[in-house]
Amino acid sequence: MKLEYSRPGSHGNFGDDLNEWFWDEVAPGLLDDDDSTILLGMGTIFSRWFTDQLPADSQKIVIGSGGGKAGGPPHLDDKWHIYGVRGPLTAAYSGLGQETVLTDPAMLLRDFPEFSDLGPRRGIGFMPHIWSLDHWDWEKTTRELGLEFINPRDEAKGTVRRIGRLEGLITEAMHGAIVADAFRTPWIAVGIAPGFETSKWCDWAASLGMAMTFHSVRDVYAPKRSTSLRIIKGAIKEGLHRVGIKAGKRARPRSGEWDVADMKGRLRSLIEQKPYQLSDEAKLDAALERTRQAIARLRQDAASGKFARK
Template structure:
């Protein structure tokens, strides 16, 4: 059995943790049932992403993009649970099958336990913001540590786990913060952020997704997202978004901009002042954290599902 891994060209730690989380939860899975694909962490219940052929075992995946596959054929689909109640409803499943995002079980791994706190207050943007914005520079001005979601998954998770506060535009930034009991604040810079998947996870744990709005930080970011920058609205440019996808670990991406002189860099930073102010204000808001008992109950239900999979497949 091979875990499904949505390998985006830009990189995203929430998707990349599928590469090793399931080996911890279901050791030996890769040597059993080679005909079955394990569909786990991520917003991957999408006909454009999943292969059409072959049997699939679904543990905690979410819907949010594209078209939902028809999972009614039990000879091809073994759906044990999905990410939250909204995905369950969309898929025509009992609401209790919408348990929680499996990423919360990262906390059960020994290497992520007993980590010392760094005291950092950390901002983790959506990958599009990381690719097209100047958020590292903004974070320096507002007293936040910057964390790129395109980094190596385990390193990103350690930074989240050891922080004292997470300001998250990245959904899995909030999911992992909540799992490690790090208070978090949700923010959003554009309508391109998928609120369905956020609410699907939030409702599974009884928390609220009410993101603080922060303006995009550059014209390039506005073009890629279809957002406003200094009152000028931009239509989402698919070519710009595609260009971002191709730049996996680069720094700030400047789309069709002239060579950056010192004066131009200073001008860009000045133009990003509304973004900096909004991010600073958001970081001062009251953070959230799901109830200890709610999280523990969801994890227990998910672990029971995984134990059932272990009995049936291994």
């Protein structure tokens, strides 16, 4: 059985990178490189934008993946084995019953022995999404505001430990909130980048019976790139213009002082007001147990030869 999950670029992304070692921990011996059976990992990948890339004749297993992106839901036939999905929005989107709702499997990280003793809690963290990371020096801004910068491209296990030791987390990355909630670190969801996706957050939160509150932080822009690169790009655009070829949309202007001040002001307000969220412990426990049972069923079916190549 081969694991497939989203890999957006070569620099890593916390929520996707968890897949690299998570499944070997919760289901040892389940995975190999045999793509006659595909296990869809964590992420918003239970949609045709992703599933159409998988081998057409392979069996596909879904256990906690989310849906809702471009292309619509996959056409489900006898090659699909649905052990559960991330939340009720994914279930409805995919034409499945609410009995298939689990939660995001990453919440099971609280069961892992290596994360059982993370030490005392200290500080408030800030975690941008990778979409925002290259637009602004968030690490510098985080230090200026007295926050701990959590880089979504850092090694995932270290990031889990850092989140679990925080007193609170302000996060644009959904799996930052998911891991924080699992370890009972209060969190605040912020939207920064224009492509911020609220639906996947609401899908996960609804699996825990929790209403989402989103806070807006101004999207600021000052990309890290060399002066020489800007000169080269400018020369190319000028050359294209002279021969009558359009070079695409105009480059985004750098953010001004007002925009930067507004961004910092909104973050300071969140730090001071502390509008934290945290799921109900009993509902979290119930969702985790559903997910544990689904993984146990999958392991039993795999051991019985249900997915063996014919």
